[in-house]
Amino acid sequence: MEHPLQVSTGSAGVFNRIRESIISGQYGYNERLPSERDLAARFKAARGTIRTALEQLEQANLVRRKFGSGTFVTYRSDTEREDISEETSPLELIETRMAIEPHIVRLVILNASNRDLNRLEEVLKLAEGTENDPNAFSMADEAFRMTLASCCQNPLLKWIYRLINDIRSHNQWSARKDHVLTPDRIRFYNEDHWRLMVAIRRRDQNHAADIIISHLKQAHRDLLGQD
């Protein structure tokens, strides 16, 4: 028998060495391993040996193999941070907006100058006549909300709200946009925005917050209520 510390040979050895490469992070999450034939050349082993090693790696949930495509790492090290926009559901997004937006509107009413409000109204006009273009409305809507956020005069809140908007634009919600944003809905949302604008001009905090909340509740219903 050789030294007990000798690296294992055969398919078990290949398994261990690839496993180490993955766990040590040399191959990151979702990265593709070299092809079986390539690995065979590197490890100076037959392709069949590589295959049994890869089968074991697959059983250990370290790797996933796709016919005709390659072998991909499914192991996720702790350091590889999650993508928040991937794991946020549309409902959780609305839940979060419920926390932020009413507060933003209150701050706008307290802090915004008339010049700010004029700017806000200009942006709001961009959403006019977008009843038949969900994409255009969506962009105008986002611009309106971002302007609102910048009018609250709190850079941290504005920054956070921009993060929320980034996530929102990459969310599954986008896929449903065309179904949810019918001309009627767009008209309704636009009317909401104008009522909000009026409430802000009157510096009526509670009314403005109520409008925002009912607006979000409606969006919530739209999300749940349709096919």
Add this chain to the structure above:
Amino acid sequence: MEHPLQVSTGSAGVFNRIRESIISGQYGYNERLPSERDLAARFKAARGTIRTALEQLEQANLVRRKFGSGTFVTYRSDTEREDISEETSPLELIETRMAIEPHIVRLVILNASNRDLNRLEEVLKLAEGTENDPNAFSMADEAFRMTLASCCQNPLLKWIYRLINDIRSHNQWSARKDHVLTPDRIRFYNEDHWRLMVAIRRRDQNHAADIIISHLKQAHRDLLGQD
């Protein structure tokens, strides 16, 4: 030993190399990447390969493509977080917490399991006997709030709240900690936390939210009222 590492090939390789360029700042925010045909020439790959790489980059929120115009970087580096923590005042920080924390507490009451609440109580006990150690109290306080955030079962809110806490710990407030956090104040804050815990156990949303709000208002006063 062989070299298990290799430069990845195909669209995955193009993806990785462009990704690195973006993250390393070689292409800044809103900057336009070279055209697909240009990239194809640079990487010596077919345009289709470049396109699948760009599609993956777009899905990873690193890039946005505009029909007829180009492909633009949407990734913002973390250095911006430093900026925002520099320009956020302690008052604005509290203002922002005012928006988030009452909402988090409401969600905790709705969504947290009893096991979650037991965990929360364990963390709360860490703040016991820290009356004379502002630093220890501060850490225990942060741990309590982060646990609260994870109990609300909304990953987005938890993520946002972690950002807020990061900024909070880099903030000027830290410098005033020793002045504000007298033994009396720490005792008072701890009592607040226990009252909050009781309200959460009783699933009393309004009471819990009131406690949080008055707690933050007190912190606001402490910030303004002292030397």
Add this chain to the structure above:
DNA sequence: AAATTATGGACCAAAATTATACCATATGGT
């Protein structure tokens, strides 16, 4: 000696890549 494992080769089927060509939009100059 028997059983297990590794080897090398051949072929199959799925997926990716390549190479073109053409369409639709955006931009800048005339």
Add this chain to the structure above:
DNA sequence: ACCATATGGTATAATTTTGGTCCATAATTT
């Protein structure tokens, strides 16, 4: 206002790469 150009979007077919499978043989372990 128009035009030429550059850009991303789409479609198609041929080629290459890749994992999946099988087999006869050699090497290793039991």
